[in-house]
Every structure is written in C-alpha cells, then in structure tokens.
Amino acid sequence: MLIDLIVQDPRWREARLEALAEAAASATLAHLGLLPAACEIALLGCDDSRIATLNTEFRAKPTPTNVLSWPDQALAAQDDGATPDRPKSDPHAPDEPLFLGDIAISYDTCAREAADQAKPIADHITHLIAHATLHLLGYDHIRDQDATLMEALEVEILGKMGIANPY
Secondary structure, eight states: OEEEEEESSSSHHHHHHHHHHHHHHHHHHHTTOOOGGGGEEEEEOHHHHHHHHHHHHHSSSOOOOOOEEEEEEGGOOOOSSSSOOOOOOOOOOOOOEEEEEEEEEEEHHHHHHHEEEETTTTHHHHHHHHHHHHHTOOOOOOOOOHHHHHHHHHHHHHHHHHOOOOO
16 A cells, blocks of 8 residues: 555544545656555644644744655755656665655645635645655755646646646
C-alpha cells in the first residue's frame, strides 16, 4: 500500500482520507511515470492545533496551514531550478517500497478552505495530497516558473481524476 496513514483527528475517517490520499498520490506518481506500488508515503491526518505545532517547529510559522510535507532526505529537491530527478529505488533494499517522505494535513483548514471556495471537500483533499506528493518528489512553488510548472501538473493530474482546475 502506498499510504501509511496515522489518523489523529477522527473526522478524517468520515472524510475517507485514506482512499482519497491513495488515489491522489497514485495518480500523481503515475502521471510522472513512477510506479505507485513501489513507493511509500507516511500521512498524518490531524487538526489545526497539531499542524500549527508542526508548522511552528519546522517552518517557524506559528499558525495552522492546510498541508505540510517533508521529503525523505535522499530525495531532497535540487536547487538549480530544473525539474526534479525521478526517485530511484534504494540499492540497499531493492525489494522494499521507496520511502518518499511524510505529509501532514489538517482537517480544520481543509474543511474551511473547501467551504470558502465552494468546492467539495473530497476534491480539495485530493488536490492537497497531489500537491504535497509533488513536494515530496522535489517540486516547489517558491519561484514563479516553478509555481507555474507545479500548478500545471496539478491541473493535469486532477483533470485525469475528473476534478476541476483548483486555480
């Protein structure tokens, strides 16, 4: 299984986080020509309180956010502006799934944003998981050209899943 899920906020079970995350991450990896079954992502379904703590600890921003991601150190993004390299299997454990990294997602912020944007929460969650999966693979949106590339990928991936352009 691609997603290794820890649910700290029970509302995520009703929102079907595991199924949505599995579909979004699989679609993202497949779109990039990667085999989802050969990868693994750790996912934390939490609330605003927990994600604010994580955001403070890792980004020095003491506020909640919708999603955070931490790529595995072996897959750290290049800083030359190029499209990130495709992850390779671990030569020390070629039969084990390649660990891509960790994602944390906050129910409170996701639900609030979906309501504010008048979109189904399932579509918003799917978008955020695809977005975070791209981050795990080294994509970013700090520079304008990188944001344009990342957003275009998200629109293509979500379109293949039958989800409208989130931008």
